[in-house]
Amino acid sequence: MAWTRQILRVNLTNGTCTPESLNMDWADKYLGQRGLASRYLVEEVDPKVDPLGPDNKIIFATGPLTGTCASTGGRYSVITKGPLTGAIACSNSGGYWGAELKFAGWDMIIFEGKSANPVYLSVIDDKATLHDASDLVGKSVWETDAAIKSAHQDPMMHVSTIGVAGENAVLYACIVNDLHRAAGRSGVGAVMGSKNLKAVAVRGTGGVAVNDPVTFLAATAAGKKTLAENAVTGEGLPTYGTQVLMNVINEAGALPTRNSRDIQFEGAHDISAEAMAEPSGKDGKPNLLANQGCFACTIACGRISKINEEHYTVVNKPEYWHASGGLEYEAAWALGAATGVKDLDALTYANFICNEQGIDPISFGSTVGAAMELYEEGVINNEITGGLELKFGSAEALTTAVELTGKAEGFGRELGQGSARLCAKYGRPELSQTVKGQEFPAYDPRGIQGMGLTYATSNRGACHLRSYTVASEILGIPEKTDPLATDGKAGLVKAFQDATAAVDSSGLCLFTTFAWTLEDIAPQVDAACEGNWSPDSLLECGERIWNLERQFNNQAGFTAADDKLPERLMKDAAKTGPAEGLVSGLDKMLPEYYELRGWTNEGVPTNETLSRLGL
């Protein structure tokens, strides 16, 4: 129940598709999705493997609540060893693909080996088939989606695919499903590309059952009511999307601007949710046309937007005059504040191209920001950039760069390697705003201290979605803490990390946790699944997952020395805003964090910790 108990193993070297029973002992300990797939990865993949080599595996995994009526119960995650970081990668996506995989009767798909020729996989209920994909090579996400549905004469298929960025080994290529929902971070799309696997198309006509339907319907109804009545999930996110944060974070003095030289952006309002709602263009319609909910989501933070047809980016390209996935906060920050660009239509265009070509806009925007600093400091010039004038604030530079990056043309080939490799190549590694090789997102750790520890200790490299302490430090959820203080943050980060790992393993969206705690989630999981799931057991499950991921990274060669932040955040004080004069207090938080985790001073889980968690 809830789990289909079937997994599909696809050996791309041999071209075989084999069903297997799900390991239910592991399901009881790791729940599903992130946790369960990580358990499989740890079992089957050497942590020292080349991420882009045939011995790496890539797992598409749903959670037990994926495909149910629990609000947001439609998530899936992609788990592999990431090429951007060399760490365990786990990227989570919404849309409809994950639920469709469950309806086809599968909890997860494990891809191993490497195909000699380009292929895509179709999963139509219990029938899995590898197809020649040579005519899909070079096709965008949008073209691939249409071509596969047409080939199968089934518009109700759901397609998860890479664009050209994944084919070209852009190290932050993502995997995009349903045209604009993405397993976005750490370069999972490049792993897919390295295996000559272009897409996974699914269609399911079966049902998902739950263990105790009556209790489940009551628990999920209560959960939906809580979401609807909450100020963030019931009002802020539906009305403004995640972009509700742009002005809030800017005013908090925590909006990394121009490669984190600054901490507040004068153009924040121009690229905010409020600006997206203002009429633009000759038709008088705003940038934001509609809200979209992913499968089963009663929040609907997704944005469907259009670009002003008269804007320079599309005036001669009517193929971009339609609506598509619009700016989320992270994308708007990375494409905008991180580069100093405040042209909303240019950002929307760059976002469309990221979706179309399968590029993570966070890493891309941050890398462009770093390149702009290198350019303005004279470290790189027009000769190196091929004439691309990478000045802070240049919308033209941004929109040209995004076109070049997916295709790996010109200077785009260097941008596609990410900020850490770019800055290292030109002798200025300190300019890269990354942790473990991954660009950090839209919260400056000088203005929100907990996020410094979050980035430094995130198992997939810098990331806000591993412990979103912004909820507490800025929004006061579940209780307000001082964003400028370091006291108590080690415990806060640990608690958020563990709870998040459990949510990411359930099939639910992390955004529910603006309103839900594990007290709200546990009854839904418990009614759906066999076993006894309580808030405590979920938290322990999350802690187990966190330590499992950490062990993978330690065995891959990471050490405590990698739990660090870019020099700029530790040395250059914030120039303006509430955090003026502050640097990150990571060194005050990290030792306490290790201790709370039950790790040695070197960041290694002790035997006692491992045995307590059954690892």
Added chain:
Amino acid sequence: MQRALVIDPGKCTGCKQCELACSYEKEGVFNPAKSRIRVFDFHQNARFVPYTCTQCDEAWCQQACPTNAITTDAFGVKNVNDSLCVGCKVCTIACPFGTVNYNATTGKVIKCDMCGGDPACAKACPTDAIVYTDVEQAGYDKMAAWAKRTDAGAQAN
């Protein structure tokens, strides 16, 4: 009072809670492929459109059925009687809207039956894109909105 499902695509977010509720009510599992109501995603136009049987007064499906398996209840709802349905699918051809469909698992046709007067889809919709209301007043909200807009224009003159 005769009631109907009134659908406002402008409020729909494409979450498919209606399909989940319908399939659970009718099949006992969550299975959108068996839902009697379907949400269509007109992506490029930024529109999500739920669609289901409108319970025609003179229903094509009913008139085409050779076994008289489709009957009308006191509220005007067209119901398929499974014991009479032979799965010939003629009704699926006759229906101009495509809202009667064959279920290969059972060998019968399936269509919206308004859940006997308490439609699960309307209860599940988080944005009131689907409401169950007096069929003769179905246009009330739309009229009110246009009345307000028209009056604003009149006041501006």
